[in-house]
Amino acid sequence: MSGQGSGLILRLYMAVFFVYMFLPLGIMVAAGFNAYSPPSVTVWQGFTLQWFGELWADQRMWSGLRNSLIIAGAVIALALPMGLAGALLLGRLGARAAGLLYTVMVSPLLTPGIILGISTVIFWRNFEVAGGLFTAILAQTTFVASYAMLMFMARLQRQDATLEEAARDLGATPLQAFRRITLPFLRPTIVTAAVIAFLQSFENYNTTMFAIGGQHTLVTEIGSRMRFGLSPVVNVIGIFFIIATITCAVVWAILKERERCAANGVSA
Amino acid sequence: MTKLRRAFGAPLSALIVFLAGIWILGLIAAPQIIMIEQSFWTMQRPEGAAELSVKIDALYNRLDVLALDHAAAPDEAARAAVDAERDAVQTEITALEVEESTPVKTWTLSNYGQMGKAHLAIFAKTILASLAVTAIAFVVCYPIAFAIAKLEPPRRAAMIMLALVIPYAINELLRVFAWQMILNYGGPLNAALGLVGIGPVPFLESGTGVFVAMVYAYILFMVFPLYNVLETLDTNQIEAARDLGAGTIQIHRRVVLPHARPGIAVGCIMTFMLSAGSYAVPYIMTRGTADPWFTQLVYNRFFQATNWNVGAAYALSLLVVCTGFIFLMMGLLKVRLRDIAK
Known part of the structure; x- marks a missing residue:
């Protein structure tokens, strides 16, 4: 009785929530195809692909993309080994030491991004290193390694110790056992961690903004363009980001579904 | 640590400790510590800067007097003595001015009061x-x-x-x-x-x-x-x-x-x-x-x-x-x- 009524209200509420989540993104996408600048949906001057062309010709966006890729590559190369080392270390320490170390290793995830960025720049200033790609890489590695550590830790906990x-x-030898047993066991996690590290690095704004000095990445460049919202070129970038996100989500869902099917197949 | 070495052998353990150490100490801890340290000091005019500047003014007066002495000197020997003193005063002024204008690191809570x-x-x-x-x-x-x-x-x-x-x-x-x-x-x-x-x-x-x-x-x-x-x-x-x-x-x-x-x-x-x-x-x-x-x-x-x-x-x-x-x-x-x- 009352259960039916409240269920209906909840469904309605959820529908409103979905409209709230997706409508703003829809508006942004629509403005990317509007021949009117600055980006708008209230003044419609016809469908155009003109802004795609302007984005293609935008040199600062390309140099930002290049910087973003350099940073992301370096972050993956640094954060994965560091995160793995942290996870391996945790597994072989006493409870007290492991507890303390764990707290330190997850602390970057609980620290505001701007603090990670600025503290890295402050630190390197003492060695006459100004803010730039190098400090951005280190600042991002600080917290990306925490994600990697958590993922490796979860995987290692499921490892069958008797195999080693x-x-x-x-x-x-211990080295052989690690290379032949542990590393292959970790391979799927290494791939996932690399993807997560790439996304975290590529999409990062706050930490990068405070650490990058006079340089720019794709995302910090988008940020400064958005402030004044002068050209729908940023909307076009938004469209690309949305397409990429949907693709990732769908691929991830398909992989999970396959994994589920495989698991069911084994048990059946 | 012995557990670590038994599990991974010495070379691999060293690598693990090295990598984790760089992350924990170099990337997480050190920047935070330096930031905290930096927030508690400021570069200030040295203590007694006012007295120093009075002293420097007095030395400049002495320099003027010496210039007059130089002009009024009766012979070469007296003039050389005046010149020697003038150079000494000049050196002292330079040293004191550096001391006066070089800010010193002062521990303070005033950054938080800003x-x-x-x-x-x-x-x-x-x-x-x-x-x-x-x-x-x-x-x-x-x-x-x-x-x-x-x-x-x-x-x-x-x-x-x-x-x-x-x-x-x-x-x-x-x-x-x-x-x-x-x-x-x-x-x-x-x-x-x-x-x-x-x-x-x-x-x-x-x-x-x-x-x-x-x-x-x-x-x-x-x-x-x-x-x-x-x-x-x-x-x-x-x-x-x-x-x-x-x-x-x-x-x-x-x-x-x-x-x-x-x-x-x-x-x-x-x-x-x-x-x-x-x-x-x-x-x-x-x-x-x-x-x-x-x-x-x-x-x-x-x-x-x-x-x-x-x-x-x-x-x-x-x-x-x-x-x-x-x-x-x-x-x-x-x-x-x-x-x-x-």
């Missing part, structure tokens, strides 16, 4:  | 607004998360969450920019208000826009943690409570909310931290017309006023508030760090 022991009993 | 009333008000506004964003996000999202997790069939729930990943994963800047367009003078909202004869309302210039965009940008950071914990709640518990005569409010207060504690903690901590530490939202939503957010003050201390000591003090104040909020939530909801960082 068996390898050792059969005469493998 | 805020003044105006900046303190912005600091307080930023924290209160962030708390309000957090509260609104929780009130709006709790029913959503509950409805998806407990009222929808599992496969439909998974589809709904997948759909929500899209606005959640899309870059924060785009979510903010969408609202800048909506709330702008010529935007759709003012156009709609104009039809009923209201406005145009200066949403962006009044700072309302910052708040609206912030709720929109960070609200999904509340939905996902809440959904994740509510999904693990056994529906039988709710049924049992209902069979035992509990009303809807009682079920939520006694069964659902206690189960959701870790999710509430994560959601509130993330929402608050992102709001209080947000630079993008106020930067894009005000165009410099409304009062700044505290993060913008921090940015300006560093990159416009270039007073790094005061900037460090400002940044640390923000960090202390955010850390305090984490401990508050952990204490109130009785959750541990391990439940939060997953």
Whole structure:
């Protein structure tokens, strides 16, 4: 009785919430195709692809993209080994030391991004290193390594310890056992962690903004263009980001579904 | 450490300790420590600078006298003696002037006192607004998360969450920019208000826009943690409570909310931290017309006023508030760090 009524209200509420979540994005996409500048949906001057062409010819966006890719590549190369080392270290420490170390290692995730950025710049200023790509890489690595550590830790907890022991009993050196047993076991997580690290680095604004000095990435450049919202070129970039996000979400869902099917197949 | 060596052998253990050490000490700890240190000192005129300058003035007078002596000197020997003294005085003046003008590092709390009333008000506004964003996000999202997790069939729930990943994963800047367009003078909202004869309302210039965009940008950071914990709640518990005569409010207060504690903690901590530490939202939503957010003050201390000591003090104040909020939530909801960082 009352359960039916409140269920209906909840459904309605959820529908409103979905409109609230998606309508603003729809408006932004629509303005990217409007021949009117500054970006608008209230003044419609016809469908155009003109802004796609302007984006293509925009040199600062291209240099920003290049910087973003350089930073993301370096962050992956640094954060994954560091995160893995942290996770391996945690597994072999006493409870007290591990607890303390864990707190330190997740602390970057609980620190506002601007603090990570600015503290890196302050630190390197003492060595006469000004803000730029280098400090942006280090500042991002600080927290991306935390994500990697958590992912590796979760994976390592599911590792069958007897496999490594068996390898050792059969005469493998610790290095061989690690290379032949642990590393292959971690491979799926390495891939996932690299993807997450790439996205975290590429999309980052706050930390990068405070660490990058006079340089720019694609995202910091978009930020400064948006402030004055002068040209629908930013809307076009938004369209690309939305397409990329949807693609990632769908691929991720398909992979998960396959994993689920595979698991069911084994049990059946 | 012996456990580590037994498991991985000496070379690999050394590499592990090296990599983890660089991360923990070099990237996490050292920058924070240097920032804290920097916030507690300032470069000042040396102590006794006033006395020094009196002394230097006296030496300059002596130099003038010596110049007269030089002109009035009866012979070469006397002139050489005067010249020697003049050179000595000149050297002393140079040394004292360097001492007077070289600032010395002075330990002080004054960087924290630099805020003044105006900046303190912005600091307080930023924290209160962030708390309000957090509260609104929780009130709006709790029913959503509950409805998806407990009222929808599992496969439909998974589809709904997948759909929500899209606005959640899309870059924060785009979510903010969408609202800048909506709330702008010529935007759709003012156009709609104009039809009923209201406005145009200066949403962006009044700072309302910052708040609206912030709720929109960070609200999904509340939905996902809440959904994740509510999904693990056994529906039988709710049924049992209902069979035992509990009303809807009682079920939520006694069964659902206690189960959701870790999710509430994560959601509130993330929402608050992102709001209080947000630079993008106020930067894009005000165009410099409304009062700044505290993060913008921090940015300006560093990159416009270039007073790094005061900037460090400002940044640390923000960090202390955010850390305090984490401990508050952990204490109130009785959750541990391990439940939060997953």
